[in-house]
Amino acid sequence: MATNVDLLKRLKLVECRDSTYWPKENPLVFQKAKGSLAWDVEGREYIDLCAGFGALPLGHASEALQAVTNDFQSGRPMVDHAMGDVYPSEEKILFLETLKTMLPPAYALGALALSGGQAVEIALKTAMLKTKRSGVIVFDGAYHGLDLGVLALTAREDFRAPFASWLPETNVIRLPFGAGMDAVNLAIQKLKPFGLAAIIAEPIQGRAGINTPPVGWLESLASVAHEHQGLLILDEIFTGFGRIGTISTASTVDADISCFGKAIGGGFPISACFAKQDVMSAWPESPGEALHTGTFFGHPFSAAVGRRTLQKIQSDGLPQRAKTLGNKVKNQLSNALGGHPLVTDVRGDGLFIGIEFSKPGFAAKIMDDIRPKGVIVLPSGNTGSVLSITPALNISEELFDEAIHRIIRCITK
Ligand SMILES: Cc1ncc(COP(=O)(O)O)c(C=O)c1O
Structure with a gap:
């Protein structure tokens, strides 16, 4: 052995x-x-x-995984490839519908990926398309993933430093987690050359050490972002779908976009970015080739386990x-x-x-x-x-x- x-x-x-x-x-x-x-x-x-x-x-x-494997064994072989942005699987559609029914009504449309970092990438691109701006406010301690596109948003210096020369740091202003609205307004002024696309925050910071923001802070961020025609993105990848006692913090905060990952796949790789109708509609209609896609996005097996996981989170x-x-x-x-x-x-x-x-x-x-x-x-x-x-x-x-x-x-x- x-x-x-x-x-x-x-x-x-x-x-x-x-x-x-x-x-x-x-x-x-x-x-x-x-x-x-x-x-x-x-x-x-x-x-x-x-x-x-x-x-x-x-x-x-889990029961969710067992249900999917039982289906498979009982002669209902599953489509095992997503065909990315071309032909959808039934499971992808069912998964998106299930997510949507559980989310606050303002979240009308979603896009799927595989990892948390990729969901944040979609959120960022969505904010840039909607606002036609590229300035972002982030917070000390924030963790939004390590892929190069989102690395500039992640706070820890040791993660960013070796790759700093590649990162668009000038578009990003980092403030203390829980910063007052005066500081946020000042940061928005400093971002003038780029314009405020979005403020992005975790409802409770996970990797930074389970940090809870002051009461009402996320609500204030939403107001300030909207006053300046920017968006609020909630990174709910760790907190979403039950962990902190709610499905989504956007049920009480007027956020424009939320990112989900981790829990929604019940252990299998799938993530989602959901947004308000007019925000997600900033993406053009696919002419047959999507502007943003990936070979395995919306993977049917993950979607199948994920959907049953979401249903169980709700029913139990x-x-x-x-x-x-x-x-x-x-x-x-x-x-x-x-x-x-x-x-x-x-x-x-x-x-x-x-x-x-x-x-x-x-x-x-x-x-x-x-x-x-x-x-x-x-x-x-x-x-x-x-x-x-x-x-x-x-x-x-x-x-x-x-x-x-x-x-x-x-x-x-
Ligand atoms: C809040 C938050 N955002 C983004 C990520 C990145 O997710 P992934 O590792 O799936 O890319 C994580 C991962 O821990 C996270 O906690």
Whole structure:
């Protein structure tokens, strides 16, 4: 039997060294997973509080995936290629219809891609087509993906610096997350040569360390953007479809465009950019060749699993469950860790929880310390000082409770 270390050594021989983390101790190579449990190649069991970076709202090997594979086995072979922008699959149409029925009514039209970064690319191009401008306001801590088109929007200097000479940084103004409207107005003035195309913000920042903006801030951004004939783009890739207790933050904020990814594919690659009718209609009618497309955009298999995932999120009331369960666990963590000398905050909303430590790198250390104790969590924040807890939305209370107790013991030992 190959061990975790054996397999990682083999990986190192064939993969770019930037691609995969190799922990100094207790490495983990996944072999199988079900629900919120996963097992490594040596048979060790883990409770998964990461859920594929939030991409597994129903956990691993979900009912949604099983329904699609059952269909396949029962003699209803699926169209397995999207034919991109030419001939649509039935599944792509059903998926877009399902997304639309769940979204706020203002969101009339959508475009599909494969990854979160690609959905943000579509949002940016949409804003540029609609406004005929190219200035963008973004925020410290923002994470919008690492593809070159969106890299200029992502905040972390270490991600951008090696490629800075390629990035259109002059069109982009970065402000503190939660910046006041005076600062936003000033930035709009500075963008004059390009004009304000859009302000883009995450409803709650994920990779920056589960940062929640001031109450009413997103609403104010929408007003200011609209006063200047610009758009507000919400990057709901992490937060959307249940994680923070709602399907979309655009149900309360007058945003023009939202980007979705992660959860909507139930673990399979698919993402979406939805916009108001007049905004998305800035794209020209396809003359037979789309202005923006990709070989696998709207992939039927991802769409099929995604649609069943979305239906289950709705029928099982998972956004509400995320809110109730997440807030209970947040209180449990606050009570247990409130007096700890290194814990500075426990925050978040729904099943999007962060434990902040005063010591840089401490959350990364907890991630490594708790792995051999059978829990998978990730650090976030620019210095790895926030422990992120983002389990499947249907994790059992019993399993979640067990994992939270192990985390508390690991921090307080
Ligand atoms: C808010 C947000 N936007 C965009 C992305 C990029 O998504 P992807 O990695 O699928 O390109 C992420 C990924 O974590 C994200 O959290």
